[in-house]
Amino acid sequence: MDIEPSPSREPGFIPQGTTPPAKRAPKTIIKLVALLLVVAISYMVGFQSGEKGYVFAPKEFKVVNQSSQAQTVDYQLLWDAIEVLNTKYIDKPVDQQKILYGAIAGAVSAVGDPYTSFLPPKELQDFKTSLQGSFEGIGAQVGQQEGLITIVAPLDDSPAKKAGLLAKDVILKVDGQSTSGWSVDQAVSKIRGKKGTTVTLSIGRVGKDQAFDVTLTRATILVKSVKWQYKEVEVNGQKKTIVQITLSEFGDDTKALFEQAVNDILKHNVSGIVLDLRNDPGGYLQTAVTVASYWIPSGTTVVTEAHSDGSSQTYKASGNNRLANIKTVVLINGGSASASEILAGALHDYKLGQLVGEKSFGKGSVQELVELKGGSAVKVTVAKWITPNGVNLNHDGLNPDVVVKLTPEDAAAGKDVQMEKALEELVK
DSSP states (O other), rough: OOOTTTTTTEEEEEOOOOOTTOOOOOOOHHHHHHHHHHHHHHHSSEEEEEEEEEEOOOOOEEEEEOOOOOEEEHHHHHHHHHHHHHOOOSSSSOHHHHHHHHHHHHHTTTOTTTTTTEEEEEHHHHHHHHHTTEEEEEEEEEEEEETEEEEEOOTTHHHHTTTTTTTOOOOEEETEOOTTTTTTTHHHHHHHHOOEEEEEEEEEEETSSSSSSEEEEEEEEOOOEEEEEEEEEEETTTTEEEEEEEEEEBBBBHHHHHHHHHHTTTTTTTEEEEEOTOOOOOOOOOHHHHHHHHTTTTTSSSEEEEEETOOOOEEESSSSTTTTSSEEEEEEETTTTTTTHHHHHHHHHHTTTOOOOOEEOOOOOOEEEEEEEEOOOEEEEEEEEEEETTTTTTTTTTOOOOEEOOOHHHHHHOHHHHHHHHHHHOOO
8 A cells, every 4th residue: 555655654555464365466576576585595695705705606597577578687797796895895894784785775776666675674664663653754755756856745743844845845965965866765764863853955946946955853753644624614695614624644543533534524514525635645555445435435446556467456445435425625736646646536537526736746656565584675566556537646647627726925825725716616
């Protein structure tokens, strides 16, 4: 289910063990993990001590790629490169564990997908911690677009939000280190840290000619994923009640909080709902399906998960669509990603929610965490999400029905023109 991380929550992430029983791991995952295990095992047992350091036995493997075309790959090249390090590198001894992790990380990153990565034990533990809704860092969702480390969304009341960081800001450097060539997880590991410590980010922003530095003090980030408040609007001399539901992510607490919100909303006889998904970086897939079920009839498709081998899995609504008869407007922007795009896309396709704001992030891929020996794991992209009307969320994103841009000047002045437009659309 979802990704990116709270700072490390990945939109589109599926923790191992939470995949529905009917779902089988795609063949490509099995092949990748098997290959990595072969490399790791061969590395550990396939050499013997010698005068020059290590002598590796030649290894040649046949690898079958996704198009079923057999490729013969000579892994002797890998052993030769490692032997060069062990025999010639000036500072000895070379840390063999780091060499192993580096080799695996390189193999995994070579597929070219920013959300497929190898997680050594510490990074894996940090990643799991971030899924629990509490972590230490700057409170910004980080992703990658066009090869650049990009802020997907700053979280409410976080150091990132207070410092004025915006969705689509590009992180060019972290504490003076260039992020060029970094994976998302590498960036997250550098940005996160203990509360009270500082990190300096060099930021590139659309509309600004020069990059600028922002120094942030890390803090404990507590995420309450659902909030709601009531607004009184006047229509033709009559006051009507509108409710604003804000989803900051689709986390561990979302299902219970959203059910609580719905129970409260239905007591207030509201005339409309503003579902605010702006800067919502995503979260668990099944949670997005559950929330969509408050509008979409049971048994109706919410999203389709398309796999590289041509197979697919359809996720359908369940529940009693208790909010279906209440006019709804959905707010989205460049920080709306992954699970939030699934929800917004489904409501839009069934004409249950009008989209207002700016184009969404376009992160509609699914990552599965496959744990390996020694406390490490591979986080691998296994599928892409398609809306009921066929929109590929991983590339296209969602275009709003009504485009309303929120400028930095509006934000600085506390003027929410997108919310104003949403309310206007509800009372038409």
